[in-house]
Amino acid sequence: MVSLTVNEKKVSVDAAPDTPLLWVLREQFNLTGTKFGCGIAQCGACTVHVDGEPVRSCSVPLASVAGRKVTTIEGVMQTRTGKALEAAWNKEQTPQCGYCQSGQIMSAANLLNKNKALLSRTEILQALSGNLCRCGTYNQIASAVSSAQKTLTGSKA
Amino acid sequence: MNQLTALSRRSFIVGSGSFAVGVSFGLNGAQLAQAQAADFNPNGWVNIAANGTVTLMSPAAEMGQGTMTAMPMLLAEELDLDWSKVKVVQAPGNPKVFGNPRFGGGMVTGASRTVQGYYEPLRLAGAQVRLVLLDAASKAMKVPASELRTDKGRVIHTSGRSMGYGDIAKVAQVPNELPKVDKSMLKPMRDFKIIGTNLPRVDVASKSNGTAKYGIDQRLPGMLWASVLRAPVHGETLVQVDDSAAMAVPGVKRVVRLPYGVAVVATSFHTARKARDLLKPEWTRTSKARNHQTQKVLTDYLARAENLQDKGVEFFSHGQVSKSIAEAKKTFSATYTSHMVSHICLEPMNCTAKVDGDKIEVWAPSQSPSFIIGALSGAAGFKPENITVNITLLGGGFGRRVEPDYALDAALVAKAMPGTPIQVIWTREDDIAHDKFRPLTGQHLVATVDAQGKLTGLLHRVVSEGIYARVAPPAFKASGGKDSPVLEGTEVTYGIDNHAVQFMIEERGVNAGFWRAVGPGYTKFAIETLIDEVAQGVGSDPLAYRLQLLEKTPRGAAVLKEVAKMANWGRALPAGRALGLAYSDAWNTFVGMIAEVSMENGQPRVHQVWAAVDCGHALQPRNIQVQIEGSVMFGLSAALHERITLKDGEPQETNLNGYSILRASEAPLVHVNVMPTDNHPGGIGEAGLPPIAPAVANAVAKLTGKRLRSLPLTA
Numbered sequence: 022m023v024s025l026t027v028n029e030k031k032v033s034v035d036a037a038p039d040t041p042l043l044w045v046l047r048e049q050f051n052l053t054g055t056k057f058g059c060g061i062a063q064c065g066a067c068t069v070h071v072d073g074e075p076v077r078s079c080s081v082p083l084a085s086v087a088g089r090k091v092t093t094i095e096g097v098m099q100t101r102t103g104k105a106l107e108a109a110w111n112k113e114q115t116p117q118c119g120y121c122q123s124g125q126i127m128s129a130a131n132l133l134n135k136n137k138a139l140l141s142r143t144e145i146l147q148a149l150s151g152n153l154c155r156c157g158t159y160n161q162i163a164s165a166v167s168s169a170q171k172t173l174t175g176s177k178a
Numbered sequence: 179m180n181q182l183t184a185l186s187r188r189s190f191i192v193g194s195g196s197f198a199v200g201v202s203f204g205l206n207g208a209q210l211a212q213a214q215a216a217d218f219n220p221n222g223w224v225n226i227a228a229n230g231t232v233t234l235m236s237p238a239a240e241m242g243q244g245t246m247t248a249m250p251m252l253l254a255e256e257l258d259l260d261w262s263k264v265k266v267v268q269a270p271g272n273p274k275v276f277g278n279p280r281f282g283g284g285m286v287t288g289a290s291r292t293v294q295g296y297y298e299p300l301r302l303a304g305a306q307v308r309l310v311l312l313d314a315a316s317k318a319m320k321v322p323a324s325e326l327r328t329d330k331g332r333v334i335h336t337s338g339r340s341m342g343y344g345d346i347a348k349v350a351q352v353p354n355e356l357p358k359v360d361k362s363m364l365k366p367m368r369d370f371k372i373i374g375t376n377l378p379r380v381d382v383a384s385k386s387n388g389t390a391k392y393g394i395d396q397r398l399p400g401m402l403w404a405s406v407l408r409a410p411v412h413g414e415t416l417v418q419v420d421d422s423a424a425m426a427v428p429g430v431k432r433v434v435r436l437p438y439g440v441a442v443v444a445t446s447f448h449t450a451r452k453a454r455d456l457l458k459p460e461w462t463r464t465s466k467a468r469n470h471q472t473q474k475v476l477t478d479y480l481a482r483a484e485n486l487q488d489k490g491v492e493f494f495s496h497g498q499v500s501k502s503i504a505e506a507k508k509t510f511s512a513t514y515t516s517h518m519v520s521h522i523c524l525e526p527m528n529c530t531a532k533v534d535g536d537k538i539e540v541w542a543p544s545q546s547p548s549f550i551i552g553a554l555s556g557a558a559g560f561k562p563e564n565i566t567v568n569i570t571l572l573g574g575g576f577g578r579r580v581e582p583d584y585a586l587d588a589a590l591v592a593k594a595m596p597g598t599p600i601q602v603i604w605t606r607e608d609d610i611a612h613d614k615f616r617p618l619t620g621q622h623l624v625a626t627v628d629a630q631g632k633l634t635g636l637l638h639r640v641v642s643e644g645i646y647a648r649v650a651p652p653a654f655k656a657s658g659g660k661d662s663p664v665l666e667g668t669e670v671t672y673g674i675d676n677h678a679v680q681f682m683i684e685e686r687g688v689n690a691g692f693w694r695a696v697g698p699g700y701t702k703f704a705i706e707t708l709i710d711e712v713a714q715g716v717g718s719d720p721l722a723y724r725l726q727l728l729e730k731t732p733r734g735a736a737v738l739k740e741v742a743k744m745a746n747w748g749r750a751l752p753a754g755r756a757l758g759l760a761y762s763d764a765w766n767t768f769v770g771m772i773a774e775v776s777m778e779n780g781q782p783r784v785h786q787v788w789a790a791v792d793c794g795h796a797l798q799p800r801n802i803q804v805q806i807e808g809s810v811m812f813g814l815s816a817a818l819h820e821r822i823t824l825k826d827g828e829p830q831e832t833n834l835n836g837y838s839i840l841r842a843s844e845a846p847l848v849h850v851n852v853m854p855t856d857n858h859p860g861g862i863g864e865a866g867l868p869p870i871a872p873a874v875a876n877a878v879a880k881l882t883g884k885r886l887r888s889l890p891l892t893a
Binding site: 036037040041044048051053054055056057058059060061063064066093094095098103107110111114115116117118119120121122123126145146147149150151152153154155156157158159160161162163 | 241242243244378379381382383384385386387388389390391392394395397403428429446447448449522523524525526571572573574575576603605606607800801804805807808809810811812815833834835839840841842843844845847848
């Protein structure tokens with residue numbers, strides 16, 4: 022049994038300690054917003070926050086998050102940052118196939134939570150270069166992140 | 179049964195020939211489902227509910243190209259629907275009802291044929307249903323139909339009185355004889371109210387907050403997960419397997435032997451995968467693929483491409499190329515290569531299946547219910563009428579998901595465990611190793627010019643593994659060995675009097691398959707870089723030279739002129755920067771493209787891309803822009819990074835640490851100008867891909883003086 026907090030709820034999990042957090046979230050908690058892409062922390066589709074830091078949940082063993090706070094896309098969507106990103110993603114019509122977008126939003130949320138100064142397109146793309154998008158929506162992602170940041174900081178969009 | 183009979187009187191079928199669109203009035207959700215399930219009511223393309231909500235079916239797979247919005251728009255346009263009351267539902271996997279006329283009635287999404295195939299049939303159907311509504315409203319309002327018009331889901335009388343479609347649906351009776359429609363009755367382009375507008379795509383909201391459900395997100399009570407081990411090279415089968423260590427892993431429920439591999443079924447995917455790694459299999463060692471060494475194959479292909487005595491199969495020919503070669507003032511010959519590339523759909527292959535007696539239901543992120551039905555009725559032994567296919571959202575398709583291999587995995591495992599829902603998930607390593615790659619190709623081109631420098635002839639020779647040859651052998655044979663996906667893009671709208679394309683097929687045992695813009699990805703690369711070289715060779719500007727070749731193709735000339743204006747072609751650029759131009763006319767869509775490139779550490783770096791696009795009637799202009807942009811990124815990724823290298827038939831790139839795809843930090847700015855014209859729509863999901871690699875290579879030639887003739891581009 023491993024105890025941890027998932028989206029602000031204390032939970033216990035009965036699974037092998039080497040089970041990647043990704044599969045615990047998807048199978049035990051049915052939090053399917055977090056996606057499996059490569060299994061080796063290369064694509065970013067499985068990005069979640071552990072104690073506020075982005076991690077690739079495909080490569081994080083369950084045992085290592087005992088007692089820690091895990092936030093998934095489902096949790097981030099309840100936050101002010103998440104809602105601003107969701108609105109911007111809709112406004113920019115960002116997703117195509119959409120499969121990578123949970124991970125993109127998780128990385129973007131971390132970026133916006135840590136940066137109050139307005140970010141340029143280049144800075145955003147650089148910061149999100151660990152999240153692959155096979156459909157090639159990078160420029161729409163950059164526009165959406167920029168738009169969400171303006172909403173959050175109250176500057177004119 | 180009574181209820182179903184009543185339902186059938188409230189529904190009817192419009193359309194002509196083999197394409198039929200079923201319409202029903204006033205059904206609620208449950209009745210609609212029942213009507214769709216009933217055999218005698220073959221369909222439910224359109225349901226107009228009493229409350230005015232109109233449910234429209236989306237027949238194609240949504241993989242990010244926007245089809246789930248585009249198809250319903252076609253019906254909505256001619257029906258004059260209120261889009262805010264439209265509900266879109268993914269059509270069930272029933273090719274008889276929802277098949278694409280451009281795939282001979284098959285339910286397949288690919289080859290840029292969805293809008294192209296359904297455009298007229300769906301609009302005609304919409305126009306016909308509108309006439310039925312007008313007729314019913316005329317009776318209900320007791321006024322002549324000629325005094326009625328329609329707008330936003332209402333029938334409006336000249337007096338100002340009106341009836342909503344929902345109210346009409348309550349009283350409408352299907353006439354004994356349906357009103358006739360033909361193409362001349364379709365709305366002219368200037369009257370479009372829905373086509374040509376940027377409606378929000380219906381799938382975007384759930385994809386913007388993590389709630390969108392893909393195949394891999396399917397959940398069923400009691401579901402188990404399976405991981406399948408296949409032979410390390412294509413074409414081998416299982417001899418035997420020692421599964422004792424795998425079976426000993428806690429959580430493992432079953433090991434299932436498949437003709438081509440072994441599946442481990444467990445209570446979690448992680449357990450299944452871990453146990454699968456403990457299997458000790460013995461594979462056959464008979465596959466040709468075991469002799470596949472990339473470098474050796476490439477050398478063989480080059481030699482064959484350049485051996486003009488080996489004429490292969492003539493794909494097409496007009497004029498007399500041999501004569502144009504004999505009489506040429508000058509010839510330009512060049513040899514091109516392209517390596518195998520993988521799809522990397524970000525959602526790895528997966529499928530969920532449940533068997534109940536002799537029936538099977540599958541949930542698949544698939545581009546083709548038709549291929550799944552084919553595989554499950556063939557290799558898994560289910561009768562077609564006992565197969566139910568549900569199409570989920572697709573996390574990428576790119577041609578990979580036309581193949582039914584992952585669905586067959588799930589079906590065979592589920593068949594071995596009747597009553598238990600099974601979800602098979604491929605690892606990324608499985609996904610790459612057992613991909614159906616865009617084939618490795620060798621091409622040799624000979625262009626001829628006359629004394630004035632005019633292009634008089636083009637011989638285009640392609641050496642490749644076949645795609646149709648594997649996927650559709652009877653059709654391939656019937657065509658006389660012309661593998662059209664492999665050779666797509668060799669046909670051009672340039673005026674070239676003497677033009678021949680020859681295909682030399684190779685069978686080296688490694689599966690080749692469809693890919694985004696599969697053929698044109700390398701054929702246009704060869705053509706467009708050679709044309710550039712010819713222009714340079716005869717002292718002409720690459721733009722002016724192409725415009726001359728497009729004298730009889732005004733749409734092609736127009737996109738080139740427009741893109742030249744957008745990028746300010748001919749301007750002075752900062753030191754170390756150059757512009758490269760290319761053109762594509764594949765899938766009845768015309769694209770002019772310019773790339774701004776510099777060299778960094780010996781590799782091209784693309785800063786900006788401009789594209790002008792004429793795809794005829796532009797359904798969703800903003801979506802067209804991003805589809806072009808997305809296919810530019812996809813093509814750029816392949817042009818800069820992607821390559822599968824085989825050693826003894828085994829891909830040496832096993833995951834995304836060895837196989838690179840374009841990252842955000844490398845994304846160029848992309849400017850797309852959509853230029854609608856009054857023409858039948860062309861494809862847009864792939865059209866941006868063919869011109870990007872040659873545009874970059876042509877810019878590099880300006881910067882370095884060196885012509886790049888290999889994909890990926892190696893300077």
